[in-house]
Amino acid sequence: MKKIFLVLGLVVSVGCTYLTPMNKGVIGEAFVRTRQLNETQLERVIEKENIQTIINLRGEVKGESWFDAETRVAEEQEITHYSIGFSAHDFPEKKDLLELVSLLEKEIYPLLVHCQHGADRAGFSSVIYRHHILKQPIKKAKKEFSINHGHIKYFPLDHIIDTYEESGAKDFRSWAEQEYDPEELRESYKKKPIFLGVLFN
Numbered sequence: 001m002k003k004i005f006l007v008l009g010l011v012v013s014v015g016c017t018y019l020t021p022m023n024k025g026v027i028g029e030a031f032v033r034t035r036q037l038n039e040t041q042l043e044r045v046i047e048k049e050n051i052q053t054i055i056n057l058r059g060e061v062k063g064e065s066w067f068d069a070e071t072r073v074a075e076e077q078e079i080t081h082y083s084i085g086f087s088a089h090d091f092p093e094k095k096d097l098l099e100l101v102s103l104l105e106k107e108i109y110p111l112l113v114h115c116q117h118g119a120d121r122a123g124f125s126s127v128i129y130r131h132h133i134l135k136q137p138i139k140k141a142k143k144e145f146s147i148n149h150g151h152i153k154y155f156p157l158d159h160i161i162d163t164y165e166e167s168g169a170k171d172f173r174s175w176a177e178q179e180y181d182p183e184e185l186r187e188s189y190k191k192k193p194i195f196l197g198v199l200f201n
Contacts, residue, residue: 023118025126025144028134030109033126033144035118039069045112046077052108055100057121059085080108088120091156091182091189101173104129124157132172138165159189 023035024045032049034041036058045051054074060083061067067083074081084099086092092100104111104125113129115121123145130141142161145153163185169175 023122025118025122027126027129027144030111031126031129032110032112033118033122034112034114035122036066036114036116037070038066039073042070042073043077046073046079049110049112051079051110051112053080053103053111054082055103055107055111055113055125056081056083057086057100057113057115057125059083082107086115086121086124088115088155088157091160091185093182094176094180097160097176097180098173100125101128101132101176104133105173120155120157124161127161128172154192156185156189159185159192163188 022037022041022045023033025033026049027033032045032051034045037045054070056067056070058067071081073079082103084096084103086096086100113122113125126144127138127141130136130144131138134141138161142165145158145161160180164172164175167175167179169179
């Protein structure tokens with residue numbers, strides 16, 4: 001039954017992301033989230049938002065047309081480009097999670113973060129940006145996990161944020177350094193109940 005609900009949610013999620021060509025969201029004047037953009041779309045976003053840094057959450061995959069095109073545009077426009085290998089369907093290694101936090105803390109803004117569909121990994125990064133960088137309450141920051149961007153609740157990245165919130169911690173970096181354990185979260189995630197209503201909360 002759990003798999004049926006997740007497949008249903010995934011169908012809705014993918015459908016929503018294709019309703020908007022870029023699945024773009026802008027937080028203030030410094031943070032932009034999108035799906036994977038083609039060269040023309042990327043160039044337009046860079047120009048419009050004055051992007052200085054790109055964080056690609058799909059990993060470094062040289063030889064893939066989308067990756068080569070993206071890094072070529074970044075190099076031509078002298079934009080700093082980073083790649084981190086996140087999955088929407090698993091828990092990131094601690095070093096990768098901390099790398100994302102460090103980039104959000106230290107890199108030059110305006111900044112563009114993207115994944116494949118712009119729903120889950122980009123949403124997760126947006127939650128961290130709102131909470132850890134802008135110091136918004138985690139409950140408010142979690143609104144970046146939105147069906148408007150094609151995100152459905154219950155995937156591993158939701159579980160990370162829920163676990164952080166339930167811990168009562170106030171600083172995400174400290175929690176990630178001291179308490180985040182992907183193996184423990186995988187086990188607790190397996191035991192997490194699911195019903196259709198939670199998918200779209």
